[in-house]
Amino acid sequence: MTTPATRRVAICGIGTESSTFSAHRTGYHDFTLWHDFSRYPFLRQDSGRWPEEVAGVRVEFVPILVARALPGGQVTREAYDRLESELLAGLRAAGPFDGVYLDLHGAMHVEGRDDAEAALAAAVRDVVGPGAPIAASMDLHGQVSRRFAELVDLPTAYRTAPHVDVEETRERACRLLVRALAENLDVVRSWVRLPLLLPGERTSTRLDPAAAIYARLPEIERRPGVLDASIWIGYAWADAPRSSVNILTTGTSPEAVTAATAELAGALWRSRDAFAFAMPALSPRAAIEQALSSPQRPYFVSDSGDNPTAGGSGDAAFFLSGLLSTPALAGGGKSAVWASCVDPTAVAACVAAGVGGEVTVRVGGVYSGDPPVLLKGTVHAVRPADPVGGDLAVVRAGGVHAVLTTRRKPYHLVKDLTDLDLDPWRHDLTAIKIGYLEPDLHQAAAASILALTPGGVSQDLSALPYTRLTRPIHPLDPAMPAPDLTPVLLRRSH
Ligand SMILES: [Zn+2]
Structure with missing residues (x-):
């Protein structure tokens, strides 16, 4: 042999x-x-x-x-x-x-x-x-x-x-x-x-x-x-x-x-x-209005500009401020989930307060230095030592439930939400920092739309400050000649 x-x-x-x-x-x-x-x-x-x-x-x-x-x-x-x-x-x-x-x-x-x-x-x-x-x-x-x-x-x-x-x-x-x-x-x-x-x-x-x-x-x-x-x-x-x-x-x-x-x-x-786009793409304000006016649940809204699995920092609270300033949500008549934002200081404050405790935290901008958003509410859930996100916390302010993480963490699974006592079938709007829906959310979704939020992975390419691309390139250079x-x-x- x-x-x-x-x-x-x-x-x-x-x-x-x-x-x-x-x-x-x-x-x-x-x-x-x-x-x-x-x-x-x-x-x-x-x-x-x-x-x-x-x-x-x-x-x-x-x-x-x-x-x-x-x-x-x-x-x-x-x-x-x-x-x-x-x-x-x-x-x-x-x-x-x-x-x-x-x-x-x-x-x-x-x-x-x-x-x-x-x-x-x-x-x-x-x-x-x-x-x-x-x-x-x-x-x-x-x-x-x-x-x-x-x-x-x-x-x-x-x-x-x-x-x-x-x-x-x-x-x-x-x-x-x-x-x-x-x-x-x-x-x-x-x-x-x-x-x-x-x-x-x-x-x-x-x-x-x-x-x-x-x-x-x-x-x-x-x-x-x-x-x-x-x-x-x-x-x-x-x-x-x-x-x-x-x-x-x-x-x-x-x-x-x-x-x-x-x-x-x-x-x-x-x-x-x-x-x-694989789903309707709307301004953040229009996305919130459309989701809240629909009886369909789960209604997923992609907070797309800061999607961490596309390279977003995961620290932008832009969409949170939009939710908090929506009267139906601020008053608690409608309810929304927003996942998520990395902010270890805010999470630590929630852990210290415990579930049911009242907190006032400033959320967002940990990498960008952008002005944080004031979030005043009740600690809805705490989950220690998540293998990806570290300690996790949810703050409820009116009808808005904001998920905060110690480290950057994507939310691609329904279970990631239900583990935090957030059932997307029970809320009028579930916003996730994501682009197109990953399979588990896609399967669960009764409806979904993409919110064109700002951030490091903004879907509005024409608004990004490119200086080093090889030009011309479509669609940024609409008058470009046919390429070889x-x-x-x-x-x-x-
Ligand atoms: Zn990829």
Whole structure:
């Protein structure tokens, strides 16, 4: 019996999504670190081995370091440099490697630097050498610059927004890499940048045109000579040259990958004005009025401008002030929930007062320095030591129930609300700092609207102070000429 040839693959990556318009900063301790296989249940958990041999080759994955943080403001240089040096030291110590799997998001922004993922890919390439193929799994809100496309052989991205194919995408990236290694494939890729700035809320794959465009990918991948076709909608809230839409197809046939990329680019560009919000989008005042005048419950309102999972700071109390100044809510005739705002000082005051205690707190602006909103009311609930948000508290003022957190915390589950004695079926309006509704809320919603609130991830892109985008770009430059969408063919340079 012969021993199969073995190839060793390093798993590493640093990932988050950073708004350059948010005052929040992402530090080293905001990252969760993995040194194991738990993010990859498709690998054998005892050994990291790919479950089957491919073409008589056994592939072993070796966990080095994967770091992920909740979206937020820019990553500090200190945090990024420390993570990168830990990652590279681990890679050097455990090498040599035949390949690398990068577990990324793709829209990280490090203070004062551009194209963080390309810099990371270049540093990894320096350690592993020119011969090792690199694969990557990414968020479709990530960015694939030309430099990144030159460095990474097999990048692929989620195909759903909201993202329900996260694990599947990681598995696909690893499978592509296993195949490339086992069959010693000579991979080529076709890349194109589209000068388009699209917020995620206009590109939900629940709706056309995004649904129809993403639905073409499986057929394209079945074509001879094509391995993977992916579309990165990109990230609109980074004022950086790379912010745009990118398409990349990998395969073994230069003609097939070029044709696929060109076809997808054409379809996307022709649809550029058809991307619409997944739900009605209204001014904050109109959103409150519409929700309160409807008998439907739960009635979710997205406080979208400060959505922490898009990179908002999570400290803006703008929408709270709108709720408090609504007579029907202030008087208690109608009731509303608002989740949430990070404010550790206000939470501590609520914890000290206890449930039923009276508090007067100033809420909001902990990162931005924006003037806080005065909140005077009764402590409705307290929940200590939430693993994400730390101590949590709810203050009721009239009919308004405001959720306060010690650390930034998204509210994507009905249970997160009911755990705080807030049942969205019992309130006239449930406002969440979110964009399109994540699956659990979407399923629960009788009705939902998007409130166009200000913040670091404002949906009104034309109001954001961009200075560093590559111009012209649609829709900010309506008179721009038709762009050249000819794909660029890239090959391994070794
Ligand atoms: Zn995303």
